[in-house]
Amino acid sequence: MAVVLVGAQWGDEGKGKMTDFLAEKADVVVRYQGGSNAGHTVVVAGKTHKLHLIPSGILAGKISVIGNGVVVDPGQMLREIAGLELAGCDPSLVKLSDIAHVIMPYHHRLDSLEEVGRGDRKIGTTQRGIGPAYMDKAARSGIRVVDLLNPALFREKVAYQLTQVNHLLERVYDSEGFDPDQMADEYLEHAEGLAPHVCDTSVLINDALDEGKKVLFEGAQGTMLDVDHGTYPYVTSSHPTAGGACIGTGVGPTKIRKVIGVAKAYTSRVGDGPMPSELHGDMGELLRERGAEYGTTTGRPRRVGWLDTVILRYSVRVSGLAGLCITKLDTLSGLETIKVATAYRHEGERVAEYPHDLGVFGECEPEYVELPGWSEDITGVRSHSDLPAAAQDYLAAIEEMAGAPVYMISVGPGREQTIEVQGVFE
Numbered sequence: 001m002a003v004v005l006v007g008a009q010w011g012d013e014g015k016g017k018m019t020d021f022l023a024e025k026a027d028v029v030v031r032y033q034g035g036s037n038a039g040h041t042v043v044v045a046g047k048t049h050k051l052h053l054i055p056s057g058i059l060a061g062k063i064s065v066i067g068n069g070v071v072v073d074p075g076q077m078l079r080e081i082a083g084l085e086l087a088g089c090d091p092s093l094v095k096l097s098d099i100a101h102v103i104m105p106y107h108h109r110l111d112s113l114e115e116v117g118r119g120d121r122k123i124g125t126t127q128r129g130i131g132p133a134y135m136d137k138a139a140r141s142g143i144r145v146v147d148l149l150n151p152a153l154f155r156e157k158v159a160y161q162l163t164q165v166n167h168l169l170e171r172v173y174d175s176e177g178f179d180p181d182q183m184a185d186e187y188l189e190h191a192e193g194l195a196p197h198v199c200d201t202s203v204l205i206n207d208a209l210d211e212g213k214k215v216l217f218e219g220a221q222g223t224m225l226d227v228d229h230g231t232y233p234y235v236t237s238s239h240p241t242a243g244g245a246c247i248g249t250g251v252g253p254t255k256i257r258k259v260i261g262v263a264k265a266y267t268s269r270v271g272d273g274p275m276p277s278e279l280h281g282d283m284g285e286l287l288r289e290r291g292a293e294y295g296t297t298t299g300r301p302r303r304v305g306w307l308d309t310v311i312l313r314y315s316v317r318v319s320g321l322a323g324l325c326i327t328k329l330d331t332l333s334g335l336e337t338i339k340v341a342t343a344y345r346h347e348g349e350r351v352a353e354y355p356h357d358l359g360v361f362g363e364c365e366p367e368y369v370e371l372p373g374w375s376e377d378i379t380g381v382r383s384h385s386d387l388p389a390a391a392q393d394y395l396a397a398i399e400e401m402a403g404a405p406v407y408m409i410s411v412g413p414g415r416e417q418t419i420e421v422q423g424v425f426e
């Protein structure tokens with residue numbers, strides 16, 4: 001049985017924690033897009049683990065697959081594997097698609113140079129080389145894991161790529177070029193470390209499904225960062241929405257049983273681009289501090305705002321969400337009232353659906369409903385019925401406005417601080 005877990009907002013919704021919780025019930029956990037731009041913070045038995053590339057299922061001792069849709073930084077991957085090994089995880093559980101694309105040092109450099117070149121129009125990327133690596137993939141000049149495992153071919157590809165890239169770096173960006181031999185030597189050393197993990201992961205996942213195993217697809221980033229469906233150009237270069245799970249793993253859509261969206265009880269975003277329900281001032285500061293809203297990958301303070309159900313409805317639509325996991329509900333405890341954006345206003349008109357014109361979206365003012373808050377500490381609550389009435393009402397309002405039922409609720413960072421309302425694998 002295949003279940004896809006996607007971010008229903010701008011990323012950082014708490015997918016890592018929910019994946020970790022669900023991984024206990026799964027046999028295989030798979031990442032299908034993005035790269036080390038993602039940052040999943042998972043707390044197990046009081047210990048904090050920060051993962052960027054490897055699916056958080058590894059912490060539950062499950063087969064953890066990096067699918068073909070992911071762009072892989074070999075050095076980062078090996079460092080993460082080494083860290084997990086030290087933490088007592090079994091590294092042999094990590095599997096890497098042979099057709100995933102490799103992030104090269106020039107992708108990092110170009111990511112920075114392109115951002116500088118954009119000036120005021122900068123995207124606010126994580127500077128991990130993600131965009132340039134996907135550019136090369138689409139331009140058919142990328143280097144894949146399978147190439148990395150063939151030293152002669154790899155050297156040839158690096159040498160060819162660098163004739164192009166060095167030209168660009170030196171002539172357009174007035175930057176220094178790279179030495180092909182040095183780059184190939186460094187990466188071929190990484191290749192030895194990666195080789196035991198590499199396989200045809202489409203076969204592995206499809207076989208697992210044919211054997212009746214439970215496979216969890218773990219999205220990175222979120223709907224509004226999808227290169228097609230997000231707030232383009234303020235997006236990442238891959239497909240966090242549910243369709244990305246098929247393309248990024250080699251599993252057909254007919255095999256996907258359920259798609260669940262993860263959403264914070266409020267909204268956050270890192271990087272630039274419009275966010276209508278953004279809060280400035282004291283309330284924004286309060287949510288940021290209480291919710292520890294600082295990027296896992298970059299440490300940047302996240303922009304925060306009230307929950308935006310226009311965005312949730314949009315995510316339900318573009319990913320076909322069967323349900324929602326609402327995270328960080330505890331962060332809202334102690335507020336007298338809580339606002340929720342239900343629609344926008346633009347030039348006097350009501351806007352009920354996410355507008356694709358970013359100029360319009362940037363000028364949208366949210367229409368809010370104000371709901372009563374609760375004062376109780378809910379971090380120790382373990383069942384829906386034990387939540388304060390106002391918290392239950394808040395969740396019911398989200399279900400109604402987003403158009404999807406709540407499957408799970410998170411009331412703290414720990415694995416045990418999770419309330420399961422409906423079973424995701426049922």
Ligand code: IMP
Pocket residue numbers: 010011012037038039123124125126127128129130131220221225234235236237270271272
């Ligand atoms: P890139 O993926 O590094 O190219 O960054 C593109 C945009 O996606 C920027 O706004 C980043 O802040 C954002 N982004 C990338 N990964 C994440 C993530 O894991 N969480 C939240 N935002 C992200």
